[in-house]
Amino acid sequence: MYKFKGKEYPCCASLTMGLIGGKWKTVILFHLIDKTLRYNELRKEMPTVTERTLSLQLKTLEEDGIVKRKVYTSKPPLRVEYSLTDFGKTLIPVVQAIADWGVYAVNKKKKVNL
Amino acid sequence: MYKFKGKEYPCCASLTMGLIGGKWKTVILFHLIDKTLRYNELRKEMPTVTERTLSLQLKTLEEDGIVKRKVYTSKPPLRVEYSLTDFGKTLIPVVQAIADWGVYAVNKKKKVNL
DNA sequence: TATAGTTGTATAATTAATGATAGTATAATA
DNA sequence: TATTATACTATCATTAATTATACAACTATA
Numbered sequence: 001m002y003k004f005k006g007k008e009y010p011c012c013a014s015l016t017m018g019l020i021g022g023k024w025k026t027v028i029l030f031h032l033i034d035k036t037l038r039y040n041e042l043r044k045e046m047p048t049v050t051e052r053t054l055s056l057q058l059k060t061l062e063e064d065g066i067v068k069r070k071v072y073t074s075k076p077p078l079r080v081e082y083s084l085t086d087f088g089k090t091l092i093p094v095v096q097a098i099a100d101w102g103v104y105a106v107n108k109k110k111k112v113n114l
Numbered sequence: 115m116y117k118f119k120g121k122e123y124p125c126c127a128s129l130t131m132g133l134i135g136g137k138w139k140t141v142i143l144f145h146l147i148d149k150t151l152r153y154n155e156l157r158k159e160m161p162t163v164t165e166r167t168l169s170l171q172l173k174t175l176e177e178d179g180i181v182k183r184k185v186y187t188s189k190p191p192l193r194v195e196y197s198l199t200d201f202g203k204t205l206i207p208v209v210q211a212i213a214d215w216g217v218y219a220v221n222k223k224k225k226v227n228l
Numbered sequence: 229t230a231t232a233g234t235t236g237t238a239t240a241a242t243t244a245a246t247g248a249t250a251g252t253a254t255a256a257t258a
Numbered sequence: 259t260a261t262t263a264t265a266c267t268a269t270c271a272t273t274a275a276t277t278a279t280a281c282a283a284c285t286a287t288a
Contacts, residue, residue, distance in 0.1 A: 004220060009216070010160060010161075011141045011160075011213075011216070012213045012214075012216030013140040013144040013209065013212050013216055014141050014216070015216035015220065016140075016216040017136075017140050019219075021135055021136070021137070022135070022274095023275075023276070026131050027124065027125045027127050027128050030125060030126075038234085039234075039235055039236075040233085046125070049276090050276075050277055050278070050279095051235085051236070052237080052276085052277075054236095055235085071235095075283080076233095076282085076284040076285070077233060077234035077235075078234055078235050078236080078284095080234085080236085087222075090218065090219075093215075094211045095127065097212075098130045098131065098212075099125075099126045099130070100126075101130045101204070101205060101207075101208050102116060102123070102127055103126045105129060105130070105133075106116050106118060106126070106129065136245070136246090137245075138246090152264085153264075153265050154264065154265075163246090164247050164249095165266070165267090166246080166247075166249095166267080167246055167247070169266060169267075170245090185265095187255095189253075189254055190252085190255070190263090190264060190265075191254065191264035192254095192265050192266080193265090194264085194265060
């Protein structure tokens with residue numbers, strides 16, 4: 001049994017998935033691999049996610065210590081930047097492997113079909 | 115936009131997660147990395163999953179061409195073995211990275227707390 | 229003055245994922 | 259003869275994840 005931040009997981013793999021699983025988290029992390037992005041910049045990279053979902057996922061990633069949120073102005077319009085924490089950066093090989101395989105799978109299918 | 119098996123994904127990372135996401139799929143794949151397992155053997159490795167969920171996940175993995183199911187007897191009690199397909203084996207680096215990071219995260223936390 | 233831009237939250241609804249429990253068919257075993 | 263084992267499926271219930279839509283607060287721009 002694996003424990004992390006109060007939650008229990010039956011397998012080392014499910015622990016990781018508990019933190020980066022779901023429809024959007026790996027997409028967020030993928031876009032943050034090599035750069036800092038503002039909230040609206042992330043939205044432009046991910047046009048099909050709703051604002052609420054993006055907000056919730058960012059908040060969860062922040063709570064888990066994977067993403068850091070930096071606010072630059074105290075009054076609206078706010079300027080908020082999101083980036084990976086040092087701990088979040090340890091996930092880069094995982095996210096990269098996930099992203100690379102997605103590209104591989106698409107290309108493989110094309111090859112077979114054409 | 116990435117397409118795979120009729121489904122669309124906004125990002126290469128979400129394509130992969132569409133196939134191996136969820137609470138149990140990576141756990142199944144992790145146990146199948148280096149061996150073939152029967153249905154009940156998988157259940158013993160994953161005591162907290164229900165039979166229905168395990169069945170559904172295996173069926174989905176089979177439909178996606180990641181896992182193969184081999185039946186050895188025609189009448190009950192059946193003997194069914196699950197293993198990775200060649201395509202499924204291309205996921206091993208991904209699953210291994212996911213599993214490794216889970217171990218790393220647990221150890222890191224221990225180190226910091228003690 | 230009216231509008232657009234920024235980073236969200238609130239509320240409600242819907243969809244997806246997972247779980248609980250019981251049941252099936254047949255053979256081998258006790 | 260009753261029980262155990264295998265690999266599930268069926269039905270129903272519950273929980274988790276995601277979406278839709280509207281709204282807020284303030285500034286800068288038109």
